[in-house]
Amino acid sequence: MAEVVMRIWRGDSEGGEFQDFPTQVSEGEVVLDVVHRIQAEDAPDLACRWNCKAGKCGSCSAEINGLPHLMCMTRMDTLPTEEPVVIAPMKTFPIIRDLVTDVSFNYEMARRLPPFAPKEPGPDGTYRMQQIDVERGQEFRKCIECFMCQDICHVIRDHEENKEHYAGPRLFIRYMELESHPLDTNDRRELLREEMGLGYCNITKCCTEVCPEHIKITDNAIIPLKERVVDASYDPVAWLGRKILRRTKKTATEAANYRTDPKTVKASQ
Amino acid sequence: MSTQEGIRPAPVPLVLGGARGGPRVRTLRRDSWKRSPLITQGYLLLFVVYATWAAFQNSNYYVGASSHRDLISPFYSPCVGASCVPGSHGSFLLHWWTYSPALVILIIPLGFRVTCYYYRKAYYRSFWHSPQACGVTDGHKKYTGETRFPLIIQNIHRYFFVLGVLLNIMLTIDAVMAFRMPGAGGIGVSVGTIVLCANAVLLWFYSVSCHACRHLCGGHVNEFSKHPVRHGLWKIITPLNAKHMQLAWVSLSFVALTDLYVRLVASGVITDPKIF
Known part of the structure; x- marks a missing residue:
């Protein structure tokens, strides 16, 4: 178990800001696992689109530390954890809420x-x-x-x-x-x-x-x-x-x- | 009216509205994304400075019979200017061109590399900041890409490819001629011979791996099963094409090193050792 801060964009078309969520990460977890845990424990209204959790549906695209990734295929142990992991919605498309965009x-x-x-x-x-x-x-x-x-x-x-x-x-x-x-x-x-x-x-x-x-x-x-x-x-x-x-x-x-x-x-x- | 009118389905209004999410910052990247464009910029600048200096020298580009060698710098081959030194040129000369012959011949490799799909990526990123790196806001308020003059000229790349192939044939002849040891006993191999041969081989690999070459040899064909020769060529070129970037850098570096080697031998700084 490792301590990590997830810095997630919260907001909609009216505006928004990053919100920090300190959390624990277990071995083998991917970013989507951690986002789901935050949904379950800290922010039940956090919006994120996902479906297959196997890298095949293409739903959970988001920008992790400034580059687009599938959240379900990005292992937490590949990310530097000494700084907050920054997760933002895809920049090119209009935002609906939090990490969900209108594609x-x-x-x-x-x-x-x-x-x-x-x-x-x-x-x-x-x-x-x-x-x-x-x-x-x-x-x-x-x-x-x-x-x-x-x-x-x-x-x-x-x-x-x-x-x-x-x-x-x-x-x-x-x-x-x-x-x-x-x-x-x-x-x-x-x-x-x-x-x-x-x-x-x-x-x-x-x-x-x-x-x-x-x-x-x-x-x-x-x-x-x-x-x-x-x-x-x-x-x-x-x-x-x-x-x-x-x-x-x-x-x-x-x-x-x-x-x-x-x-x-x-x-x- | 576009000729596409007939095949295009009825357009559906495109809804572009809606605010974007995320912070209004240039990038959220934290890795060292500036390093790669800086290295590219530095290396390309280094090459341009050296090539410009070498092209204007108009001397020490040919090692001839007096040194028992037949080595010519790739920057000056084929030597077609009026100022070409004896032995360095064939029967065709542009007698009206009295400046450095390199300034004529370098137009071809310059045009080939400037319009090359790989180098476009390299200099658009490192010099034009369009964008500097993926996920980094580009440095321009308005962007029209390669749709207008002057960048629409990039579409002539295939013509420079053909000229580049002709130049490669000349450089291959130079490499073969480098096996001659005039006045010292017929045929042999020196370090200069190997340098010129390696330079020619690398330039061939770079040219053959070119995207335009891949298209002209087989990429334009839709039904490979009816064109087995073109399909065969396309299959040979495709893996080389995947290494086009590496071949671009290696061949660029080696052509400069070849010029430097010939220049050092011609100026007497070093001698060209004969191997056998």
Whole structure:
């Protein structure tokens, strides 16, 4: 048993302050265990969101000593205890109360993402994918939507005004998953450049550093997307190659028309 | 109107309102987050100062037949200026360029490294404070990232990659030529030979591990099963790409050390020992 002071943010949209809770920590405990003990013994009205306690639901994200962590996966013995352990809500999102924030920004950005639009099925009416094509997107599907990558991204963390036109790292991995999907026909590159703010990312890799699933967000999603946007918008040689070889996905509008009326597009080609 | 109009679902109003929680302080971090950007800043400044000094020297960049060697500094290769010393250049010369030849050729590695995805992270953090470290408020009131001039130019990285590959071919030829021992009996190996070879190998590793290279070789393909060669290349490059940062620093350091070694030999401060 060790003595530790937990300094937890208490407050809501009207304001708040840190409150110290001296407590005992047992071997093997995680931050969420200690927060629950404080709830049980000292502050029954302390609000904190949690669910699985196994690092898979992504609910208990909070900022511990200034960096986002899952409270259920942060062992107390990894934190310096000679000073208070500081726990604050995720800074990027509006606070509801104490450690609970409103993360609906992320769901709205997800709604704006053009969905998977499969191409025509094979002659037998089914879709087939080879294992090597399936494997590429598996990394992105590990995302537990803890939104810590969105929280740490300075584009919206430090600049509230950018939320209007910046999807953020969590959504960029979803964009990459769909853009690199061999069966998908939608082309989201122009949308990424014009309205989803891919160019706002300056590759500082904080999203990758905080990801609890160790997804290489920057190297495997954001940078490949940036290169695809270069293909589409900034590279005259790539443009010429597409025109000469006629090897490209349909444009976004063509893909949309194709889904509603394939004959119209075929006739216009 | 955006061409995305057709595929985009009906937009739902984005509710941005609501006060943020937590204290209004620059950061709550207590670890030594200032150390890494400071080290990066110092190291990059050291390199820039040395490279600038070396580029303006316009001397002691070639060890030729008089010393029974064929060693040229990577800062000056390929030597294309009018002032190139005999033996250091090929048939192609920019006769109108009378300043240091390094000032011409260094544009390529400079452009390649400045637009490199790793170095962008390094200097955005250490010089531009955007942000200085994760969870630390960045130093700007307004932020537009790489969406506008001049930073939108970063998108030409792939062109510098191609030029960098051409430069690597030249430096590889230099490394091969360094096996010659003119006037001293044909072919041999000296410390200078090993230095130039190591420099070329490291520069190849750095170039091949580049994100643009990964994209051009296979990353742009959606259906790997139909492009086995591109998939094979992508699989080779991907683990190297994961080490791009380390390769960036090692190759940067070694290119400066290679120039320093050639410079010391050319100026007579040290001799280049022959191994066999």
